Amino acid sequence: MMNPANQTQFIDQGLASDPTNRLPVTLTINGQAYPLQLESRVALLDALRENLHLTGTKKGCDHGQCGGCTVHIDGQSALACLTLAVMSEGKAITTIEGLAQGETLHPLQAAFIRHDALQCGYCTPGQLMAASAWLSGQPPRTAAEIQEAMSGNLCRCAAYPNILAAILEAQGA
Amino acid sequence: MHPFQYQRATSTAQAVAAVAPEPGATFIAGGTSHLDLMKEDVHRPSRLVDISLLPLKQITALAGGLRLGAGVSNTAAAAHPEIQRRYPVVSEALLTGASTQIRNAATLGGNPLQRTRCPYFRDPAQPCNKRAPGSGCAALGGINRGHALFGASDACVAIHPSDLAVALAALDAVVQTTGPRGPRAIPFPELHRLPGATPQVDTTLAHGELITAIDLPAFAGRSHYLKVRDRASYAFALVSCAVALEMDGEHVRRARLALGGVAHKPWRLPAAEALLVGEKPSEKLFRAAADAAFADARPLEHNAYKIPLGRNLLVQALLETSGLQALAGPAGTAFAASVGGLAGTFPAPY
């Protein structure tokens, strides 16, 4: 989980790209600052996967339709494919690589394993990031509320019943 | 995606000054509509002016109503206690839209300005007068199951996809803007336009005109949103309906009705509204209003199903708003506003 102490960072309010459309962009990911030179058109998803080799965040559709690219931005779930990297500067980004604490799995990850909440596993990072964004510090949700809150995460293998069971268990933990 | 200059706005005035003089420049807020279309090469801005850091994220009291900053997220607005309590039609419309992740990024200024989901508009290989003026309309003779019943033209039969916009039209919300010619206030029903011969123009905003806030006028009645989709959640409306009802004892004092998914803009229903005034709510009355509402519908080859669907939806929305029938879920939630099944009707496994 994100360490709030690392979140403050200078944001150049009047930042503008040079004629080649490149910009200096510092991304704060899983508590660590990554200074990059990026073209303005680079999506956060591509910066994570191509520039930083954090390939746990998945590209399913690249158009906001599958939830595979879900990360946390300032603690809320967000789609990395519909976010420009440069617009994420100064924000605390958490990816699936930052969900476990060292060797200790996040309770939701452990519950996914217990409930066999995946088949191919491609949607799993997105499912975990989507649910973990609201799992802690909230009153438990009903199965129906969980399904509605998770409707932005598609699973082609249809592991839905197991995903729901895992989340139901993890929110009680 | 085509390359573009990126610039972070430091103030609303500076944002307007950066966009107004450059025809290819645009604002970007949450980016969930604009970036999607940029990836499809449908939008090719020369410059993006990032308004996401501007201080437009407040919800404040205003002459009996509420002022919603244009940068407030759909999530924050839907969860706001005063919106939930006084304008459930707004939170219901927001919460039936998109997904948790998209609502977290989407803004109240950007949502009504999202472009149509017409598949021909989104595909640069197809003719589309909205994307490439003069190229023709592939939807007219194509698959037009999702297209307009009202106010369309020979040039364009697209619909406006926003749920929020339908609720705002029914509440007669007011759009506050600042632009190259200074500030102005636009009644929400006048924000969007019909396609006519220039479907490339969605709204009455000038180039470089920035929405700063949306005002919800004082409202003491009941309001409600109902949406029908192809699947239980995370889908655009086939038809949707917003109702704002004010009563004098047992009789309707004022009714405002708007349909979504049927026109190039949220479609207000003046004939049906007039029919309700002074009357006592009943299913018979609501059926008559629904008949009046769809009297001038002009279906295309594949969308005539929207007429009975829309009529029944309007009756249902009126029955629920007036209290003659119970809501399908708690007021202000997606569960109240989803028709034909909703996420969660699937039986829990264990």
Ligand SMILES: Cc1cc2nc3c(=O)[nH]c(=O)nc-3n(C[C@H](O)[C@H](O)[C@H](O)COP(=O)(O)OP(=O)(O)OC[C@H]3O[C@@H](n4cnc5c(N)ncnc54)[C@H](O)[C@@H]3O)c2cc1C
């Ligand atoms: C898979 C998917 C499903 C969706 N489902 C739904 C749904 O069911 N219902 C629904 O209503 N929506 C739905 N949406 C659309 C989504 O809600 C909108 O994309 C979002 O609300 C747009 O807000 P934004 O802040 O991201 O706008 P942006 O993408 O940043 O901007 C959209 C447009 O508005 C302009 N703009 C933004 N802010 C301002 C401002 N303050 N002043 C002037 N111009 C401005 C931009 O220049 C741009 O042209 C869906 C989107 C996706 C990707």
Ligand code: FES
């Ligand atoms: S890759 Fe982002 S939602 Fe599918």
Ligand code: FES
């Ligand atoms: S486990 Fe295969 S897509 Fe979900």
